[in-house]
Amino acid sequence: MPPVIQIQNVSKSYTRDSFEIPVLNNINMEIEEGEFQALMGPSGSGKTTLLNLIAGIDKPNKGKVIVAGTDISALNESALAKWRANNVGFIFQFYNLIPVLTAFENVELPLLLTKLSKAERKKHVETALEIVGLKDRMKHYPKQLSGGQEQRVAIARAIVTDPLIIVGDEPTGDLDKNSAEEILLLLERLNKEFKKTVLIVTHDPHAADRAHQIKYIDKGDLVEAL
Amino acid sequence: MRVFKLIxxxxxxxKLRTLLTILGIAIAVVAFGILRTVVTAWNAGVDASSANRLISRQAVSFIFPLPYNYRDKISRVPxxxxxxxxxxFQGVYIDKNQFFPRLAVDAETMFDVYPEFILTKNELETFKKEKNSCVVGADIAKQYKLKLGDIMTIEGDIYPGQWQFVIRGIYKPRDNTTDGTGMYFHWDYLNDRLEADDPLRAGDVGWYIIKIKDPARSAEISEQIDAMFKNSNAETKTETERAFQQGFxxxxSAIITAMNVLSFxxxxIIMLVLGNTMIMSARERxxxxxxxxxxGFSAKHLTGLILGESLFISFLGSCAGLLLLFPLIDGFSTVIPKNFFPIFTLEPITIVLAVSAAIMIGIISSIFPIQKALRTKIVDGFRFVG
Known part of the structure; x- marks a missing residue:
């Protein structure tokens, strides 16, 4: 079976004030289905950019990003939005919940794009919130939750559509030690129990230790070690 | 949850910002509605003009009279x-501040030519029979608490002397675009007295009102009438009633234009208020x-969310404005003397214009925030610090 994620000769640069800043240089990488991998590297090394390319929220200047057989770098914006809705669960460092929506409504948000009935949506949302242990807080607004709980709601939102891969950009970066531990346990559980392919970007060596494999990026290049 | 709930x-x-925006839109809708109503009231005479009526007046100026004997000649025009x-006639009724049109008219034909002034058969017959009688509009009767049989005493100014009229009819306007503030009496009554007191002014009429069979022939008939009196001492200028009113x-027109411009x-201003709110909202989000x-939300979804919110606010603002506008216009129409603006009502077109403007504003105000939301790349959006 081919790897679920294949990065082939990917380069990416940004233009800032007419200056072209190279971020990734000819990256080649593969991730097998069901793996839990961590990307580490210093700030500005390009790890978040690589994660964004894999999650389909950014496009490479050169090369291919193939996820589950689809070259997502060739998709247009509209097709890419649909692809993300069906295949990727994204966990952000700062949770990024919609403040005017309850935990239930935040988790339900991606399901509004599906053809599920209201009852089916409710069932999916309750299941996701149960997995993250927040079924009893579903009517709470983000401001009524702790940071760890907010991140768990964000994880529920990421898994509610049953995506192929889960990507996390510093998912524990804004949390205290205990909350971070809870989130890492949850990610491990999603990987082991629900067979999700998990890829996280982290600065935290303890977080990275939970991964099956750690990849290092430095100045836009994949390196053996830092 | 539905998308509407999110909107x-x-x-x-x-809440406060939205409330203030709604209030701003509501006040603007009220101001727009009142200005449009004033413009409509100003144009009421034009709007109420009948297509099958022509007005023939002295070519030099409306203030110069036409001979009475033109009547038969005009009647013979095919x-x-x-x-x-x-x-x-004008004159002073009670005091100089009491203004309403007072006209000496041809009692026999006046109410045939103006079917929008509704008189009972009895009243009309009595009016026609009694030379010193008059007919007043229902609004004037109400304002001055006049009833049939009452005597109206008017101090003449254009036609000096004291004039007394017995009210024999109170006409009702056919609809709310018809003026109910007129006072009409026998031209014969005026002319008889002029023949006795001021014979040089007798035998003249101010203008002719000509009812034609086919409005499509108005230009042709007007030309024929004017041609008849060409090179006479009193040349005529004949035009449709609408053109005559517009001439008035x-x-x-500068004031009306200014009010029209101001209403737009x-x-x-509403657009700027709502646009500002929407830009701030979109920026924060x-x-x-x-x-x-x-x-996975697409451009279509985000457009719907932003446009929906903008329309929701503008719709609430326009509804609130209209809810305020109805009683305000009613209030104004009772406070403003009837004879100043005989017709002061909120026209359906004003409501349609206000609501359409609100919808248009909702759409236009959302364009910039939508563009910005769609143009911003996801990665740039995450870097944004509001």
């Missing part, structure tokens, strides 16, 4: 159905839009 929740995220005439308004400036895009 609703987004709109109420900053296509003319009936001819009435009138003289501006020409002197005040107000729309511009830059990260949220990035999150939603990440979750």
């Amino acid at each position: 609703f929740k987004n709109a109420l995220r900053h 296509g003319v159905e009936q001819v009435a005439f009138a003289n501006w 308004l020409a002197s005040t 400036v107000i729309i511009g 830059t990260r949220e839009y990035a999150v939603m895009k990440t979750l």
